Amino acid sequence: MVMYNAGAAPYNAKNDGTTDNTTAIQSALSQASTDGGGVVFLPPGKYKVSGNLTVPTGVELMGSSDVSTAPSGPGSILEVYAGKGTPSAAPFIKVSSGSGLRALTFDYPEQNTNQLPNIAAYPYLIQVTGSNAYIINVAMRMTYSGIDLFTYKCDNHYVDFVTGHAFRTGIKVGGNSTGGQINNLQYNLSYVSSGSESKWGSWPNSPASGNGATFTDAYANFDFLVLGACQNEILYNDFGYGSQRGMVLASDNGTGPTGLSMGLGIDGSRRSFCIEANGPAGFDFVNSQIVSIGGSANFDYIETTGPTANATFFSSDYWGQPGYSINMNGGALNFQLAGFFQNGTQGFATVKAGLLNFDNSAIWPVGKLLNSGAESKLSAQSSILDPSGITKNNCALWLNNLGNSATKVGVTMAPAITNKATRLLGVFQNAMKAAAKIEYELPKDFNGIGKIQFSIYDLNGKLTWKQIQATGFKSGKNYCVIDPSKVCASGFGVLKMRVIHSNGEAEENISMRFLKL
Secondary structure, three states: OOEEEOOOOOOOOOOEEEEEOHHHHHHHHHHHHHOOOEEEEOOOEEEEEOOOEEEOOOEEEEOOOOOOOOOOOOOEEEEEOOOOOOOOOOOOEEEOOOOEEEEEEEEOOOOOHHHOOOOOOOOEEEEEOOOOOEEEEEEEEEEEEEEEEOOOOOOOOEEEEEEEEEEEEEEEEOOOEEOOEEEOOEEEOHHHHOOOOHHHOOOOOOOOOOOHHHHHHHHHHOEEEEEOOEEOEEEEEEEEEEEEEEEEEOOEOOEOOOEEEEEEEEEEEEEEEEEOOOOOOOEEEEEEEEEEOOOOOOOEEEEEEOOOOOEEEEEEEEEEOOOEEEEEEEEEEEEEEEEEOOOOOOOOEEEEEEEEEEEOOEEOOOOOOEOOOOHHHEEEEOOEOOOOOOOHHHOOEEEOOEOOOOOEEEEEEOOOOOOOOOEEOOEEEEEEOOOEEEEEEEOOOOOOEEEEEEEEEOOOOOEEEEEEEOOOOOOEEEEEEEOHHHHOOOOEEEEEEEEEEOOOOEEEEEEEEEEEO
8 A cells, every 4th residue: 555645745735833734744645645545644734624535445644653542742733724613614624435434633723721611613523424434543633523424335344542621512423324333532621621731732722631611511401422323333342421411312213323333432421421322233332331420310320202212231330429310201221230320319220111120139228219200110029129209019020029128148157067158139049968047137127027938949949938027026136957968968059038127128138058968
């Protein structure tokens, strides 16, 4: 592949930050296209560009320094002047089908956060106009809106290691594109608010560290990643900090996105995850960390609006200071291995419409789990959560759940018993030779317990032994003695302890697997 040096003759682009290089750079790009393709190289320095650029098919515009996590200053910097005050104008640079950008930093010298909240509006920085285009190791700063992947159908787009921030939209995908990938995004408000610091590049158009107006504007206006009408979109290891909306699954011409996300981080957001719609194949999220801050009722980890606002989260973590963890007005949210650790200043969830499902998840104590009358929209099984403010029997499913303040249960073996156990999430595997003394501890406020039932099942689920304690409870340690040799002929079994309250409600407190030696 031929390389064209835009800084050399006959193009003679100047990296002095004052000469307009629109014609020089575009001439090199056009010549590479005429010759059948190639790489147009920009040596290090600052290149002022007053007009617009187009990267033709088969051509790559490449700078001198791969940018991985932050627009830190060195390398090839394109200084954007086109389109100020006209956000509907043509994007600064168009990337054609089968072309790409690599190792470049884009800056807007006429933008300064001291102008907030009246920052100038610009068109999108980058617009992809066809399939098989790529954007790799690219940084942007003081950008109004970042990457347009929605105006045109851009199948198989590939975005990797894009970093920086924008005032309105980071990346927006749509156009019924299929098979795109967006990997290793690093959008961080600190790159702008603290851009004057040396570690972020000592940019002259950034304020002193910690500029409050920058945060105020981002919390009110910035959308990190918006997915509209696109299918089979793959997201990998993407992170955004400082936004009004973090991830958006948008309703777009009667449909929404489908795909898979692995390793998503949304931090410092007001409305971290907004789901308006998705396509028939749905969207799954694996290994996500979602943070919401602000505390107001309309600030949340996840919100849904619409009947197809569906998503499934596998192994996800939630913390911060939302008003509610979840606000639902349609769709279905499914959680497996979710951990909600700071659940909302107003309550955990409001479910006006839709279905909310938890499996093997943990929700820390909260004053009220659901809004009044929403129990029929909640399913929870094999999870740790408290039925605060709800009636469990009215839920669509409430099965094998533990409370956060559940009775403490331990296992104390008689002297003749060999204990080879390890503890994992409340499950014990014990080796027993003779009688076992099961020790359990009741809190001071244990009133309301009617009886406690101990049962042993074989590995086929058949009940082999049952004992009920209905009297003699006391605060502190209590005991039940069993002889597994008489009740589990196979040598293996599962011991279950079940607390039955005076009102008839029952909850399973612990299961213990044992091996009889």
